[in-house]
Amino acid sequence: MRKKSLALLTLGTVAALSLAGCSAGTSDAPASDSAAWPESITISLVPSVEGEDLAEALDPLTTYLSDNLGIEVNGVVATDYAATVEALGADQSQVIITDAGSLYNATEQYDAKLILRDVRFGATSYAAVALTNNPDKYCDDEPIKATYAASDIELSYCNGTEKAGTDATGMGPAGLDAFANIKGAKVALQAATSPAGYQYPVVTMREAGLDTDSDIEEIPVEGNNNAVLAVYNGDAEVGFAYWDARTTVTDEAPDVADKVVAFAYTDMIPNGGVAVASSLPADLVEKLTDLMDGYADSSPEAADVMFNLVGLSDWTNDTAEDEIARYGEILSQFQN
Template sequence: MRKSLMFTGIAAIAALALAGCSADSDPAASGSADTAWPESITISLVPSVEGEDLAEALDPLTAYLSDNLGIEVNGVVATDYAATVEALGSDQAQVIITDAGSLYNAMERYDAQLILRDVRFGATSYASVAYTNNPDKYCAEAPEMSTYAASGIELSYCNGIEEAGETATGQGPAALDALTKIDDGTKVALQAATSPAGYQYPVVAMREAGIDTDTGITQIPVEGNNNAVLAVYNGDAEVGFAYWDARTTVAEEAPDIADKVVAFAYTDMIPNGGVAVSNTLPADLVAQLTELMDGYADSSEEAKDVMFDLVGLSDWTDQTAPEQITRYGEILAQFQN
């Protein structure tokens, strides 16, 4: 099962390292199979729809779960992703659909169990990409073309991060040693400090490459992934960072983007959001809930529409890769305050 939420918010998170939270993607890891089921459970989420459309969008999912679980399943709207965590912590909700930072926070603070991850373009995570308009400096060999399957267009990559003539995979980390070629004063396009792909993961990667990101580079502030790419394309920055592969967002206005902007490195993978549950729920209930939500998108054509309309995703997967959530939390902790 694949695809993902289009969430943008990031909750503030605790700086402690996650210990034993794998909770493991095994639903039987929490609760007791002998514990009586509650008469009802509540799901907290931040929907993509607003106002009067909310009930219509939410009801099919909760009805599906209610009918198949045999208990009442309610849905409540959170004002932001951090509020989903607090709803779970106060037992106002027992299930949360939220972003990766909030998943980490819920696991760390309330021992929540990660049961599902959102998937986009066939993956539960994505890399931040280092782009350049100076391949002679950052590429060990001439750039080569690979196909970005989501859009069907060919884009340029170097340093072996993709195979020439093949479908690009976007899997990081890759070729991060090339970041050491960013020398003093280099203009680097970076997005807002709350952006994982446009700022946080790139800054951590550059710091780990020995670069002083405060005084060793010239930061070129941009808004949005498309503008990070365009800053490189237009020569305003020599290097820029954005999600994989943000070049497709400007392909119409810059048809020669693959010639002028080359991807030369990938950061660690940035996880999509997902679903977590309270550790108070019985294990057999968690197992059935996980299976039902995992299969929801395939249950009907209506379900596919509901998932996209409700929270902007097409599917969930029970392949949770909790270590990616842990790494995400550790990186976000560096940008608190």
């Protein structure tokens, strides 16, 4: 079979790419009903690793795909997620591993096909959690304790977000009626680019009838841990973070489970995933999807590569496109 050659380039802008897209020639791979397979395809991604670790991180994945597809699979590195979309739109890459917003943009702007979703610790999406140090105001019932299984830590929840004595699920939306009580409160919010720390909470507050410019006092924070600590320390009455960021501050705030209560979950925020150009033959897309879906289980090395390369435990072909569409709807409210 044809072996891959790894192209370690940086995608700053599409103009900076020097890789060719799909070759005009044909390979020995089987042709689909509508088109012959290209001799090569290029994957664009934003890896979790840097510098000298890049070749080592990318090589097992591209080799695996090249060997099993019988065509050359190249890998290029994007400087940011938006660059993956630009590369796909210019046919400088035909496969992108990217975040949820870029998946939405790629499907809307370039008719890309969403084929896989990222799986982190068994989940393809997560909620933004609304936290408070004032349960009397925000909880309709007594807070209960449930276990955040990933860290084996018991945390406090109310408004039916979780069930007492069980493993917490983190499934939203839940407890949204309590958002109306946020009016007049100090609210810890992260950067406007943060889905869990800003975008989903702000949209949910607006949907609850709040004017987020005048009805709350925004307390700017950097990072999910600081959003939790702002509530814990009393700098804010309400804060927002990913579920469940309280586990990140247990060293400096060992009684966070008692002092900071989760009273609501927003709609689920989708993980990223994999999209392909509409120009790729359908049977190539099908085989590529199956191979990438099975990559994490193909060997212990592959599982390590998966986590180290893009911080994932798996991919799944259960794409839940409605979550991506909802993300795009919310994202559009924060774009100029």
